[in-house]
Amino acid sequence: xxxxxxxxxxxxxxxxxxxxxxxxxxxxxxxxxxxxxxxxxxxxxxxxxxxxxxxxxxxxxxxxxxxxxxxxxxxxxxxxxxxxxxxxxxxxxxxxxxxxxxxxxxxxxxxxxxxxxxxxxxxxxxxxxxxxxxxxxxxxxxxxxxxxxxxxxxxxxxxxxxxxxxxxxxxxxxxxxxxxxxxxxxxxxxxxxxxxxxxxxxxxxxxxxxxxxxxxxxxxxxxxxxxxxxxxxxxxxxxxxxxxxxxxxxxxxxxxxxxxxxxxxxxxxxxxxxxxxxxxxxxxxxxxxxxxxxxxxxxxxxxxxxxxxxxxxxxxxxxxxxxxxxxxxxxxxxxxxxxxxxxxxxxxxxxxxxxxxxxxxxxxxxxxxxxxxxxxxxxxxxxxxxxxxxxxxxxxxxxxxxxxxxxxxxxxxxxxxxxxxxxxxxxxxx
Amino acid sequence: xxxxxxxxxxxxxxxxxxxxxxxxxxxxxxxxxxxxxxxxxxxxxxxxxxxxxxxxxxxxxxxxxxxxxxxxxxxxxxxxxxxxxxxxxxxxxxxxxxxxxxxxxxxxxxxxxxxxxxxxxxxxxxxxxxxxxxxxxxxxxxxxxxxxxxxxxxxxxxxxxxxxxxxxxxxxxxxxxxxxxxxxxxxxxxxxxxxxxxxxxxxxxxxxxxxxxxxxxxxxxxxxxxxxxxxxxxxxxxxxxxxxxxxxxxxx
Numbered sequence: 001x002x003x004x005x006x007x008x009x010x011x012x013x014x015x016x017x018x019x020x021x022x023x024x025x026x027x028x029x030x031x032x033x034x035x036x037x038x039x040x041x042x043x044x045x046x047x048x049x050x051x052x053x054x055x056x057x058x059x060x061x062x063x064x065x066x067x068x069x070x071x072x073x074x075x076x077x078x079x080x081x082x083x084x085x086x087x088x089x090x091x092x093x094x095x096x097x098x099x100x101x102x103x104x105x106x107x108x109x110x111x112x113x114x115x116x117x118x119x120x121x122x123x124x125x126x127x128x129x130x131x132x133x134x135x136x137x138x139x140x141x142x143x144x145x146x147x148x149x150x151x152x153x154x155x156x157x158x159x160x161x162x163x164x165x166x167x168x169x170x171x172x173x174x175x176x177x178x179x180x181x182x183x184x185x186x187x188x189x190x191x192x193x194x195x196x197x198x199x200x201x202x203x204x205x206x207x208x209x210x211x212x213x214x215x216x217x218x219x220x221x222x223x224x225x226x227x228x229x230x231x232x233x234x235x236x237x238x239x240x241x242x243x244x245x246x247x248x249x250x251x252x253x254x255x256x257x258x259x260x261x262x263x264x265x266x267x268x269x270x271x272x273x274x275x276x277x278x279x280x281x282x283x284x285x286x287x288x289x290x291x292x293x294x295x296x297x298x299x300x301x302x303x304x305x306x307x308x309x310x311x312x313x314x315x316x317x318x319x320x321x322x323x324x325x326x327x328x329x330x331x332x333x334x335x336x337x338x339x340x341x342x343x344x345x346x347x348x349x350x351x352x353x354x355x356x357x358x359x360x361x362x363x364x365x366x367x368x369x370x371x372x373x374x375x376x377x378x379x380x381x382x383x384x385x386x387x388x389x390x391x392x393x394x395x396x397x398x399x400x401x402x403x404x405x406x407x408x409x410x411x412x413x414x415x416x417x418x419x420x421x422x423x424x425x426x427x428x429x430x
Numbered sequence: 431x432x433x434x435x436x437x438x439x440x441x442x443x444x445x446x447x448x449x450x451x452x453x454x455x456x457x458x459x460x461x462x463x464x465x466x467x468x469x470x471x472x473x474x475x476x477x478x479x480x481x482x483x484x485x486x487x488x489x490x491x492x493x494x495x496x497x498x499x500x501x502x503x504x505x506x507x508x509x510x511x512x513x514x515x516x517x518x519x520x521x522x523x524x525x526x527x528x529x530x531x532x533x534x535x536x537x538x539x540x541x542x543x544x545x546x547x548x549x550x551x552x553x554x555x556x557x558x559x560x561x562x563x564x565x566x567x568x569x570x571x572x573x574x575x576x577x578x579x580x581x582x583x584x585x586x587x588x589x590x591x592x593x594x595x596x597x598x599x600x601x602x603x604x605x606x607x608x609x610x611x612x613x614x615x616x617x618x619x620x621x622x623x624x625x626x627x628x629x630x631x632x633x634x635x636x637x638x639x640x641x642x643x644x645x646x647x648x649x650x651x652x653x654x655x656x657x658x659x660x661x662x663x664x665x666x667x668x669x670x671x672x673x674x675x676x677x678x679x680x681x682x
Contacts, residue, residue, distance in 0.1 A: 375519075376482075378520075380503060381515065383504045385589060387536055
């Protein structure tokens with residue numbers, strides 16, 4: 001372990017020990033700390049991390065002890081112009097005063113901060129990730145050592161919430177946020193939520209673990225917007241399990257952070273499941289954006305769709321890694337994974353690895369990846385109609401990046417995301 | 431004079447294609463430029479529209495009294511030059527509506543006119559769609575994506591109708607079109623003819639010209655105009671092909 005990594009490991013071990021957790025949580029933290037002490041942080045030699053350089057991240061040591069009081073006015077700029085039910089977190093801690101009144105949630109939908117679950121042995125177990133999974137993901141493991149709060153949303157059988165939840169994570173003061181979240185959607189229930197990560201000032205570190213449990217026939221729409229400042233660090237591991245005939249849609253939008261790495265671990269554990277995983281990632285300067293999916297088709301007749309788009313400026317690095325694994329039981333699987341990337345500078349770099357692992361014989365699976373620069377014939381076509389070259393490039397780039405958003409069925413949400421991405425694109429296009 | 435091309439010479443990748451081409455077009459005139467493959471027909475269209483792959487090595491082009499070769503492609507378009515592409519380009523995700531509203535407003539800006547908002551543009555576009563007898567959903571589709579060859583060419587004609595250019599250059603617009611599509615394209619062009627608007631129709635075949643009836647016909651061979659005449663020249667070429675002309679000029 002390098003001296004820098006050792007220093008970071010010691011720092012986070014001490015932070016975990018100082019939390020002095022008891023019971024099941026205490027035992028879990030000990031396990032996580034032992035693993036952190038033994039394995040440290042991944043290096044470029046680890047296959048899953050060879051394009052995601054952590055040396056800059058390790059130079060920073062992120063405390064997790066300050067939660068400034070923010071005013072409602074400070075939050076307003078981060079809210080969309082359509083109706084949402086808002087849940088606000090500052091440095092990973094739930095802020096009831098800034099959030100909507102959770103007693104007003106529709107019947108069958110409940111929210112609790114996960115802090116209250118973590119100290120209750122029986123409830124805490126629901127927030128713990130499978131041990132073997134945890135061993136594979138160093139940042140999920142770090143989250144176990146340091147998790148402090150997060151959101152637990154439960155939707156009862158047949159319950160339905162039309163208005164989307166907005167879970168707003170505001171980061172400030174160069175602090176860390178190790179959220180542990182759980183969303184449980186009951187049989188034939190339906191919910192949509194948007195998670196938005198923003199930061200106000202100094203370099204922050206967001207390290208989230210979210211567990212999503214989708215019961216039979218349930219329908220779920222999730223959007224994650226990573227829009228932190230350029231010197232921040234964002235890591236997220238999502239563990240999703242789906243039951244029979246359920247639909248899970250997730251969309252990752254990434255524009256900020258020095259390093260952003262978002263991973264879906266999706267288990268399609270029933271028949272006739274549908275899942276859609278899309279991302280739209282934008283990076284400039286020396287940013288790294290890394291979107292990963294691991295999708296397991298474990299039963300008959302599952303349908304999975306993925307479209308991941310990256311637009312890279314300057315010396316930005318993009319990473320896509322996707323694996324579709326089809327169990328031998330999972331006949332009639334229909335899995336499609338597409339990754340398309342646009343490089344707007346000679347120094348931008350994209351590393352992509354779409355993979356299939358198929359153990360059933362009657363399946364329809366495909367993956368594809370394409371990386372390139374803007375077709376100059378497209379630019380000329382627009383110019384030949386009077387559109388300035390820079391404007392033409394912006395139009396083509398924007399259309400490229402926004403394509404996966406067409407899948408979003410709610411028009412106000414779609415327009416909001418489009419506007420946010422266009423604005424960012426314009427800024428990067430300078 | 432709307433367009434005055436003098437002794438135009440151009441090359442691509444160090445290969446000279448145009449070897450001293452001259453042509454003059456007055457407002458309202460329809461010129462056809464015909465010629466065998468490799469004569470330089472598409473190069474002429476591309477050079478006039480400003481495609482950067484081509485390098486002009488000699489000669490001059492005046493458009494409405496201004497130096498055309500000094501302008502960016504977008505500036506040429508804004509000043510009223512329109513190229514209908516041999517292969518219209520697909521642009522996934524950009525709707526025809528956004529594309530054309532942006533283009534129309536670019537031209538309006540040049541003319542000192544206020545921009546059309548979404549509603550005004552819709553109304554204006556609807557007129558043109560009706561004029562050309564096109565499908566109403568055209569505007570909502572991505573530019574040329576999933577269009578048949580004929581639809582792509584008609585989309586270019588639709589763009590021409592919206593931009594109301596002074597000079598329309600049609601680069602082998604007839605290639606790959608069946609007779610129905612060809613007729614639709616020809617009708618489009620005919621309905622856009624005005625006493626001020628000029629056309630240069632670049633083509634290998636006479637089919638399209640039978641519908642459009644150009645005022646002047648030029649034969650391009652080996653980078654030069656080698657013969658000019660009236661509409662009767664089209665039928666002469668139809669009968670004898672380009673062989674006579676090729677032979678004549680190879681000997682010369």
